[in-house]
Amino acid sequence: MDKNILIQYCDMKEEIKDLRRRIHELEKQIDRVKEEGTVKDTVSGGMGGTQHFVVEGFPVPEYNRKMMLLRSRKAMLEEKEAELLELTNQVEEYIGSIEKSELRIMFRLYYIDGLTWIQVAHRMNRMFPKRRISYSEESCRKRNARFFEEN
Secondary structure (H helix, E strand, O other): OHHHHHHHHHHHHHHHHHHHHHHHHHHHHHHHHHHHEEEEEEEEHHHHHHHHEEEEOOOOOHHHHHHHHHHHHHHHHHHHEEEEEHHHHHHHHHHOOOOOOHHHHHHHHHHOOOOHEEEEEEEHHHOOOOOOOOOOOHHHHHHHHHHHHHO
16 A cells, blocks of 8 residues: 555545545525426417416426436445545555654544644644654654655
């Protein structure tokens, strides 16, 4: 295992967030279709096309398409969440295999918790307040880079 598993994990978390957002938007669209209820349209016909009629009805094809898409996206979300769970186990095993405790904490904060390097530095400073040289965004980033250069 290498850095790619960590990157893939972060990417998959973002993909799942995007999929949830899309599902939420689609659910709002379906609710709008239900609330509006009927759709009205005017058509011409009779007496050589001079008479106009108002046709009213529920947009069944549009509603069915959106419902089918919603079911499809929800199934995809379940599949992606199962993949993410498996990937989470692999990432935790990988991070757990790192010898230095300090690096393990840093990696968990950055890769699993999704914090930025500046947030990681602040957390590390709170965890290790008596450390002679405090953590900075740059020092955390460099330790990460050095770890992957060496391994």
